[in-house]
């Protein structure tokens with residue numbers, strides 16, 4: 001069985017759909033999970049959310065050993081957690097930092113991500129549809145990497 005794609009979500013995203021819908025929309029995290037599983041198709045997918053920094057770091061360590069690719073929405077930890085940044089630095093496969101909102105169009109406190117410098121790509125401002133877009137892109141990147149590693 002091929003290695004899974006991990007989709008990790010940070011604090012307060014468990015309230016998606018009810019949390020400031022004028023900013024984050026009405027799509028729930030359960031809806032987002034369904035969209036990611038549809039985009040993953042036959043690629044296994046681990047979809048998780050935690051409000052705990054420690055839990056997110058432990059999952060990043062696990063993903064470093066188990067995952068073919070990673071989508072992470074660190075939410076507010078994006079701007080505060082060097083510990084999550086350090087864990088992301090150790091992730092050996094393609095990793096996409098994802099934000100539902102365009103953080104660069106928001107208040108200045110949302111402009112400086114600690115994560116963007118240690119990931120493959122950043123997606124921000126596509127709303128909930130950013131998630132399946134990231135999963136689809138990861139699938140393509142993983143397939144390309146596999147093609148490169150298969151001796152001609």
Ligand code: DHK
Pocket residue numbers: 011012013073075076077078098099100101102103110
């Ligand atoms: C989600 C949050 O919870 C905020 O703290 C971030 C991010 C933005 C998002 O757009 O998905 O700043």
